[in-house]
Amino acid sequence: MSKLVPSCLIAAVCICAGIALADLGDTEAHQGLPIVSREDSQTTLNGYRLGRYPPREAYPEVYNAPQRFYEVTPKNRTQRISTHFRLEQFLCKQPAGWPRYLALRPELIERLEQIVTVLSQEEIHADSLVIMSGYRTPLYNASLGNVPRSRHIYGDAADLYVDADGDNRMDDLNGDGKLDVEDAVWLARLIESVDSKAAELGLEGGLAAYPPTEAHGGFVHVDTRGFPVRWGKAL
Numbered sequence: 001m002s003k004l005v006p007s008c009l010i011a012a013v014c015i016c017a018g019i020a021l022a023d024l025g026d027t028e029a030h031q032g033l034p035i036v037s038r039e040d041s042q043t044t045l046n047g048y049r050l051g052r053y054p055p056r057e058a059y060p061e062v063y064n065a066p067q068r069f070y071e072v073t074p075k076n077r078t079q080r081i082s083t084h085f086r087l088e089q090f091l092c093k094q095p096a097g098w099p100r101y102l103a104l105r106p107e108l109i110e111r112l113e114q115i116v117t118v119l120s121q122e123e124i125h126a127d128s129l130v131i132m133s134g135y136r137t138p139l140y141n142a143s144l145g146n147v148p149r150s151r152h153i154y155g156d157a158a159d160l161y162v163d164a165d166g167d168n169r170m171d172d173l174n175g176d177g178k179l180d181v182e183d184a185v186w187l188a189r190l191i192e193s194v195d196s197k198a199a200e201l202g203l204e205g206g207l208a209a210y211p212p213t214e215a216h217g218g219f220v221h222v223d224t225r226g227f228p229v230r231w232g233k234a235l
Contacts, residue, residue: 033079033087034071036101043139045069045101049094051139054148062225066103066155073099082109084116084127090134090158094143102135103155107224111203112158115222118194119162124173126164132219133159151206157223159210162187169217181211184218185233191222199228208232 036045043052053065070087077088081104090104112129119126136144136152151157161170161184172179174186188209198204205225209232212218221232 033076033081036069036071038065038067038069040065046071046099048096048099048101049139050101050137051142053138053153059149060226062154062156063149069101069103071099072102082113084113084129085109085131086128089128089131090155092135092137092140093133094137094140103153104135105154105156105224107203108156108158108222110201111198111205111222111224112160114194114198114203115160115191118190122190124162124164124171126162129158129160130163130168131158131160132216133157151223151225154225156225157206157221159219159221161217161219170212170219179212179217181209181218181233184209184211184220188220191220195228202226204228206230 038045038050043050054063056063056065072087072091077086077091079087081087087102091100091102116126116129133152134157135155136146136150138148138153141150141153142148146152162173163169164171169179170183170187173183176182188207191207195204195207203224204227205223206221206229207223208221208230210219210221211233
């Protein structure tokens, strides 16, 4: 299982991901989901607490605060937004009633679909990826002590792992019989193996592998900020 995807498969993988996400380009009618606009000064949406977005200042345009949010309700939370992903997988984990609001950029979903397809080429067949953390409100992000401009608050980042066997931990992806950071590194390197094509599609961004802790197993951070950034354990 440790062999990386041959380069001859990369184009086909990306094409498949693009087809799966074709409807995402039309945000006005994206799968019939209601969309709510946010004014720059707003820190809540219909009572749902967002917190305050940091000013863009000298940062690139991708650091503009999101202006449009999906309205998520108990009725639509399980709605499929692509071949392998559902709306509720990306909701912020802060305690709240309904409706809740979600910033989610289509480039992230396309990137994740690309990862699922590449995994299938490695004979790792997962119904989806486990999203440990998707969108975070600035309020919730601050409560975690994270950096103020985390990509999670912009709706284009996911902390994820592969759990095809359903044990709520990262699978033994490198086949060494251990569940450790090397499985996250294996996954990150697999993702990086298709990054040249991802760049052509405007899907490149941050990538990092994280080790297991007492609270959770290993995972990989992926985002689509538009330029490559690497940190954590060397890839």
